[in-house]
Amino acid sequence: MRTAQFLRQAAAMMTVALAVHAAYAAPAGQAAASAHAANVASTAAVSYRTVKVDGVNVFYREAGPKDAPTILLLHGFPTSSQMFRNLIPLLADRYHVIAPDYPGYGQSEMPPMDKFIYSFDNLARVVDKFTEAVGVSKYALYVQDYGAPVGFRLAAAHPERVSAIVVQNGNAYNEGIDNEFWVPAKAYWADKSEANGAKLRPLFEIGATKWQYTEGVRDVQHISPDAWTVDQAYMDRPGNKDIQLEMFYSYGTNPGHYPAWQAYFRKHQPPMLIVWGKNDKIFPPAGAHPYLRDLPKAELHLLNTGHFALEEDSAEIGKLMRNFLQRHVKAAK
Numbered sequence: 001m002r003t004a005q006f007l008r009q010a011a012a013m014m015t016v017a018l019a020v021h022a023a024y025a026a027p028a029g030q031a032a033a034s035a036h037a038a039n040v041a042s043t044a045a046v047s048y049r050t051v052k053v054d055g056v057n058v059f060y061r062e063a064g065p066k067d068a069p070t071i072l073l074l075h076g077f078p079t080s081s082q083m084f085r086n087l088i089p090l091l092a093d094r095y096h097v098i099a100p101d102y103p104g105y106g107q108s109e110m111p112p113m114d115k116f117i118y119s120f121d122n123l124a125r126v127v128d129k130f131t132e133a134v135g136v137s138k139y140a141l142y143v144q145d146y147g148a149p150v151g152f153r154l155a156a157a158h159p160e161r162v163s164a165i166v167v168q169n170g171n172a173y174n175e176g177i178d179n180e181f182w183v184p185a186k187a188y189w190a191d192k193s194e195a196n197g198a199k200l201r202p203l204f205e206i207g208a209t210k211w212q213y214t215e216g217v218r219d220v221q222h223i224s225p226d227a228w229t230v231d232q233a234y235m236d237r238p239g240n241k242d243i244q245l246e247m248f249y250s251y252g253t254n255p256g257h258y259p260a261w262q263a264y265f266r267k268h269q270p271p272m273l274i275v276w277g278k279n280d281k282i283f284p285p286a287g288a289h290p291y292l293r294d295l296p297k298a299e300l301h302l303l304n305t306g307h308f309a310l311e312e313d314s315a316e317i318g319k320l321m322r323n324f325l326q327r328h329v330k331a332a333k
Helices: 002-025 028-043 120-133 147-157 180-190 194-198 206-214 225-235 240-251 255-268 309-328
Strands: 047-053 056-063 070-074 096-100 139-144 162-168 272-277 299-303
Touching (some): 047 120, 056 120, 070 147, 139 309, 147 162, 147 255, 162 309, 180 194
Parallel strands (some): 070 096, 070 139, 139 162, 272 299
Antiparallel strands (some): 047 056
């Protein structure tokens, strides 16, 4: 036991010694790179906070200088702001990054269904009030999955607040939900029966949660099992699967908003970066290409991964975002 502890301590001391030596011995260019890396590490310390929005405790992650331009990260199903755990440090040296959990998700409060309306209209209202509660009046959006209908409601209602949009496997076109995955959901939208709901409930179990993370990836050994394990733990809370079923039903209201969101794109032409896991079976690339009809200057990158592209390609997405935001959003120096 003592030998193992000594070896760990020795290894740690050697790491520090090598880092110090490299800082003094490196050429100017390498020293500058090391200084930049140190700046990222020091300014990207993530804070975990909670704020009340209409009496509901909303949890959020926050990092970066508060006087820098804000990036609002909006998560998908069945996850929470934890999906951004790898991305936040890649951005927070230059941007103020905030990532809330919706009510009923992650660390945010989960009011019972008779006390809170679980719908996309209401989640968008909560996130809108959340931005006001934390003092953010302008932001770039990152939207994935459920984050798209939440974020696009905000953008269409407050176009002056949105400086840019990053879309990652998030839908705003009928083509994006014209596939096998959505067949049972569409049946439930048409007939909210117990029988149709029962066909969706397997999506709230561990097998489906793991599938969302592993389907279409290049190497499943690079996907942390913590991701689906944490998500499933939240869904396994008493009453949460009923909330998820209600949200699946509410998703049926989103296609009715597509024309308004597309009109917003055409009128306001927000700078848009589209980074899309091309092997996604839920939102395949058929949903990515139509954005270019309304936003011909949008940038589209199809990545060889699945639905949760950040799990495998956070470094690539972070790089693309920094390049995109540098051109469209003034950042802190």
